[in-house]
Amino acid sequence: MRHVFDSMGTTISVELDGTADDAARVEQIFHGFDRRFSLYRDDSELSRIAAGRLDLVDSSDALREAYALALEWRTATGGVFTPHRPDGVIDLNGVVKALAIERSGQSLGSDWIVNAGGDILISGADRVVGIADPVDRAALLCSIVLTGRRRAMATSGSAERGDHIWGRSPEFAQATVVADDIITADVLATAIIAGGSATLDDVTAQFDVDVLTVDRDGQLRATPGIRTALATGQPDSEQAEA
Amino acid sequence: MNTRQALTGIFATATVIIVGWQVGAVALGQGAASSTSSTATTTSNPASGLKSGTYTGSNEQTQFGDVQVEITVANGTITDVKTVVLTGNEGRSDQINSQAAPILRSEVLSSQSANVASVSGATYTSDAYLTSLQSALDKAKG
Numbered sequence: 001m002r003h004v005f006d007s008m009g010t011t012i013s014v015e016l017d018g019t020a021d022d023a024a025r026v027e028q029i030f031h032g033f034d035r036r037f038s039l040y041r042d043d044s045e046l047s048r049i050a051a052g053r054l055d056l057v058d059s060s061d062a063l064r065e066a067y068a069l070a071l072e073w074r075t076a077t078g079g080v081f082t083p084h085r086p087d088g089v090i091d092l093n094g095v096v097k098a099l100a101i102e103r104s105g106q107s108l109g110s111d112w113i114v115n116a117g118g119d120i121l122i123s124g125a126d127r128v129v130g131i132a133d134p135v136d137r138a139a140l141l142c143s144i145v146l147t148g149r150r151r152a153m154a155t156s157g158s159a160e161r162g163d164h165i166w167g168r169s170p171e172f173a174q175a176t177v178v179a180d181d182i183i184t185a186d187v188l189a190t191a192i193i194a195g196g197s198a199t200l201d202d203v204t205a206q207f208d209v210d211v212l213t214v215d216r217d218g219q220l221r222a223t224p225g226i227r228t229a230l231a232t233g234q235p236d237s238e239q240a241e242a
Numbered sequence: 243m244n245t246r247q248a249l250t251g252i253f254a255t256a257t258v259i260i261v262g263w264q265v266g267a268v269a270l271g272q273g274a275a276s277s278t279s280s281t282a283t284t285t286s287n288p289a290s291g292l293k294s295g296t297y298t299g300s301n302e303q304t305q306f307g308d309v310q311v312e313i314t315v316a317n318g319t320i321t322d323v324k325t326v327v328l329t330g331n332e333g334r335s336d337q338i339n340s341q342a343a344p345i346l347r348s349e350v351l352s353s354q355s356a357n358v359a360s361v362s363g364a365t366y367t368s369d370a371y372l373t374s375l376q377s378a379l380d381k382a383k384g
Binding site: 002010013113118120128130141155157176204213219220221222224 | 343362368
């Protein structure tokens with residue numbers, strides 16, 4: 001079955017081999033993360049910390065774990081990814097959606113797709129997933145087979161809503177990262193948009209991920225793994241004459 | 243006279259070899275469609291077109307250490323291009339082998355498929371979702 005709902009300011013669609021109860025559980029997981037971490041809700045735990053009404057040391061384990069995770073990624077990306085807004089407010093937007101996707105997957109059986117605002121995690125059969133064209137979002141740029149360990153795909157854009165990308169004049173219009181887990185994919189896609197080609201080189205050197213970027217002129221760059229994962233759907237029958 | 247004829251012969255041979263190299267380079271450039279180092283051309287069979295097999299270019303010193311480019315040819319086209327790092331530490335060889343290289347839109351466009359299960363894109367608002375491909379997909383598969 002398929003279940004579509006709104007949470008975290010975006011739309012989540014879940015396709016699963018299960019019941020309405022399974023789908024409802026996923027929805028509750030997202031709403032739970034949103035209630036705790038949203039800075040758009042005055043009553044969220046994170047908003048109370050931002051307003052000085054709650055000390056970090058008195059916050060929940062869940063919040064401190066998410067913050068610690070975000071700080072680990074700040075270190076791993078040399079500070080390009082950061083959970084701190086320029087005004088000093090802790091903003092965990094960059095990890096919370098991925099955490100909710102991951103937690104949802106843990107609550108489900110073996111065959112499902114969770115797509116939260118364009119970030120995808122799958123389980124079970126191999127799946128062909130499309131990447132939207134940043135110029136024309138009604139068109140696909142290409143499609144990729146998620147197979148083997150590669151189960152997660154996240155895409156970040158420089159025109160993206162939200163405050164968790166604070167780089168200057170982004171080089172890339174869009175960055176897609178394919179990884180074994182959704183947190184790595186999501187964080188690194190964000191970091192590449194924020195840090196540009198220097199971060200792209202660092203990411204491909206340091207992490208076991210595949211990346212497809214679209215720069216401001218529409219030019220593409222891809223790691224070798226993206227090339228091999230392109231879903232052709234066509235047998236290689238026509239060979240050029242030598 | 244004898245000396246002159248001999249020299250002419252040598253120059254003619256040299257010209258053939260140089261032209262051969264250039265022909266080889268053009269063919270390789272078209273097939274690879276990426277910014278692969280031209281060292282691949284130096285030891286492949288230049289004048290005879292592309293024969294099936296695996297070819298390794300000569301050593302090239304780069305910031306990553308000594309590098310060779312290896313190409314695989316099947317039925318007259320290049321089917322694989324690999325960068326082989328001969329020296330240097332593990333991290334550096336990872337870096338050059340995993341780097342994001344330019345790729346043509348036409349190369350990825352051919353991968354478009356109507357059978358996608360899901361669509362990835364920059365995070366959309368709930369409003370923007372309504373006009374997204376993912377929304378169309380959700381409706382179609384209801």
